[in-house]
Amino acid sequence: MGKRIGTEVSIAVAEAVKLARVDVISAYPITPQTHIVEDLSQIVANGELEAAFIPVESEHSAMSAAVGAAATGARVYTATSAQGLALMHEILFIASSLRLPMVMTVANRSLSGPISIWNDHSDIMAERDIGWIQIFGENGQEIFDLTIAAFRIAEDKRVLLPVCVNMDGFILTHMIEPIEVPDQELVDRFLPPFEPAMKLDPANPVTMGPVGVPEIYTEAKKQCDVALTNSKPVIEEVLQQWAEIFGRKYSLIEKNGTESAETVFVTMGSLGETVMTAIEELNAEGQSVGQVRIRLWRPFPKEEFKQAIKGVKRLIVIDRALCPGSTSGPVAAEIKALLYEESEKPEVINVIAGLGGRDVTRKDFKTMLDMALKGEFKDDYTIWGVRSHAE
């Protein structure tokens, strides 16, 4: 089935989008763009994909064109990163509130300033509440698979929401990895042609995006919130079907390491792989340590997360974004809020690590564990690896 190739992950994502037979790709083609849309523009120009490629003048326009195209019933894709995602901001809410399925890859990079093009999650965390399904992948194959699966999820009649697939900038986007690329026929079996639930059609006119007067706005928001929450079982179902056809299973929350571990690292994105190697070594040394990887960020898989950390004494939650002036980073805040009602809850240590492309290595995780066991994390959150004259 298919072929296994060595390729840059961004190019693999372009291949996934091609296999998904999208109708429209709208994207801002220059910085902070990745190779994804560059490659897609070639694929379209070469006639390998029958799609409209719209190179727009800004990401605000990229998302606006994506919304317009999706409203006509097209299968739509776009990709962006960092400042580009920030520039899309207001239209991201429009896409979800109009219940328009589409898929966007976000190559997670730091928001300036200072000017940075490197990896962290500050771009997507600033867009946390856009009402999109938000998935984090941790390696190239996963990103490839989730990109195709995202179309099925978005277009499911029980969901009808845009989906954002997050991949760590540079660490994944510019990495060459072995990727298994399935045959078109198999992808077609998994992903049938898009049948929109509602579209702009002169023969059957509708108004999309009308004013939501105070008597309607709250109900409209309720509808979107319920749709996002209720998408969780559908996402699980789609990923199960993916596993049946392609043989790779993705859970919403994944556990790894010692059974009934005392200390558990919690990560999103590619750091999960670093933690995996670190805890293999720590387990070999006899340390009771495990890991939980959050693959689905929105809607947050509450029950699955609680189940995964049952009996754990201590969580070391790694956030790759800072919430300045807050009680913790965004992932830790989510987890603390979730655990508040629990009678037995673990200690939650929050480490903000890997900002602006700063490397986080196995050694860092070992040091974190060591510090946690000695009770050396005193603050609500700790920004990791800061050079300082203190101490």
Next chain:
Amino acid sequence: MQYPAWEDLELGAAITTPGNASNLKTGDWRSSVPVLDEDKCVKCGLCAVYCPEFCIAEDEEGFYRPDLYYCKGCGICAVECPKEAIKMQREGE
């Protein structure tokens, strides 16, 4: 007017009945009502031309009168009338 429960809203709060804005009683917004002095009116119809709500129409006698279901009481007709034949009067006075 009865507003729908959230479960009954169309997908993405879309409007699927084109032209349903005609049901919206914008006359509820009005605080002043235009009153026509028929002695001054020359039936030129400029008030109808300027009305942003398109709610002024010619009646059987040739006078131009607003449909108060829609008239928001903006007063543009009173300002534009070349004969000063329209006065805005506070509602309820």
